[in-house]
Amino acid sequence: MTSLDAVDRSRLPAHVGVIMDGNGRWAGQRGLPRNAGHEQGETALFDTVEGALALGLRWLTVYAFSTENWKRPPTEVAFLLNFNRDLLLRRAGELDEREVRVRFIGRRGRPVPRRLVRMIESTEARTARHRRLTLQVAFNYGGRTELVDAARAVAHDVADGALRPDRVDARAIQARLYTPGAPDVDLLVRTSGEQRLSNFLLWEAAYAELVFTDVLWPDFGREHLYAAVAEFQRRSRRFGTV
Ligand code: IPE
Ligand code: IPE
Ligand code: MG
Numbered sequence: 593m594t595s596l597d598a599v600d601r602s603r604l605p606a607h608v609g610v611i612m613d614g615n616g617r618w619a620g621q622r623g624l625p626r627n628a629g630h631e632q633g634e635t636a637l638f639d640t641v642e643g644a645l646a647l648g649l650r651w652l653t654v655y656a657f658s659t660e661n662w663k664r665p666p667t668e669v670a671f672l673l674n675f676n677r678d679l680l681l682r683r684a685g686e687l688d689e690r691e692v693r694v695r696f697i698g699r700r701g702r703p704v705p706r707r708l709v710r711m712i713e714s715t716e717a718r719t720a721r722h723r724r725l726t727l728q729v730a731f732n733y734g735g736r737t738e739l740v741d742a743a744r745a746v747a748h749d750v751a752d753g754a755l756r757p758d759r760v761d762a763r764a765i766q767a768r769l770y771t772p773g774a775p776d777v778d779l780l781v782r783t784s785g786e787q788r789l790s791n792f793l794l795w796e797a798a799y800a801e802l803v804f805t806d807v808l809w810p811d812f813g814r815e816h817l818y819a820a821v822a823e824f825q826r827r828s829r830r831f832g833t834v
Contacts, residue, residue: 594819596646605778605824607651608644608817609793609800612637614784614808621808627671632810634679638686643814644725645690647821651726651774653697655792659734662703676731677708684715691724697770698733699741728771735794742768769795776800779824781817783809801827 615629622628637654644652657672664672687694696712712731745768749755755764766772777793780800787804789797803820805812 593815594822595815596818598822599647599818600825601648603825604647604649605801605821606775607653607777607779607796608649608821609653609655609777609780609797610640611655611780611782611786611790611792612809612812613782613786613790615810617784618808618810626668627675629808629810630672630675634683636810636812638683639813640817641687641690641692641725641727643817644727645692646814647818649725650723651728653728653730653774653777653793653796655730655733655790657698657731657733658791659699659732659737660791673705673708676729677705677711680711680715684718687715687727688719688722691722692719693722693724693726694719695726695728695771696731697728697738698731699737700732704732726774728774730792733770733792735789735791738770739765739795741770765795779803779820781805781820783807783812783816799829799831801829 612633615633616626617629618632619626619629640654641652656676661672662669684694694715696716700709700712742765746755746760746764750757750760774796777797777800780789780793780797781803782788783805785804785806787802793800801824803823805816805820807816
């Protein structure tokens with residue numbers, strides 16, 4: 593078990609992304625329905641948030657539901673929609689108390705139910721003043737969709753004459769992402785042994801250090817976060833230089 597002492601707190605990643613994967617396999621190994629794995633994932637998420645607070649991380653983005661996850665069986669999709677809403681109902685007070693600013697990134701239109709969007713909006717409003725930790729929940733999120741939405745915003749601004757075509761650069765795109773003010777992702781963690789991005793934070797993680805662990809998401813917790821940050825600190829980052 594990795595303790596807090598394994599981490600140099602003066603060299604923390606500015607932004608950590610987590611692909612919370614393996615809930616279904618966790619449940620399958622126990623002869624339980626997949627949804628039991630999602631339920632257990634809540635404990636893992638909140639232990640990870642506690643770990644982020646203990647470390648002093650400022651930005652944590654977790655992948656909760658992708659634009660591709662609509663392709664799952666309707667019963668699982670329905671479960672995940674209700675589950676995420678209930679989770680907010682249960683946990684918004686705790687996050688507020690812990691001074692966590694909660695934000696959702698992803699498209700909020702159909703087919704995301706209105707009642708979930710209302711819960712998202714109220715949680716964001718309730719926690720908007722906090723700066724200790726920003727917890728971004730990627731829901732109905734896709735990295736390509738985020739870039740499509742940024743491209744549309746650019747196109748509108750160009751059409752309106754607010755932006756000259758020759759002024760479209762990386763900064764102009766960055767400014768039209770879902771969270772323009774967020775720092776780049778320094779560390780990207782994926783659980784469950786899969787080694788792919790699955791359309792997560794494609795722009796933001798362009799130079800992220802990738803850490804893959806075989807731990808299934810429901811078994812993840814603060815010690816695994818500490819271990820991932822310690823691993824990040826052992827990497828040599830060059831950003832194209834020598
Ligand atoms: C991650 O666990 C949760 C979501 C994608 C919503 P999975 O449900 O993908 O679990 P596995 O990958 O099937 O084990
Ligand atoms: C990525 O996991 C999405 C989330 C964790 C929410 P998936 O389980 O959906 O990804 P694939 O299908 O294995 O690429
Ligand atoms: Mg999966």
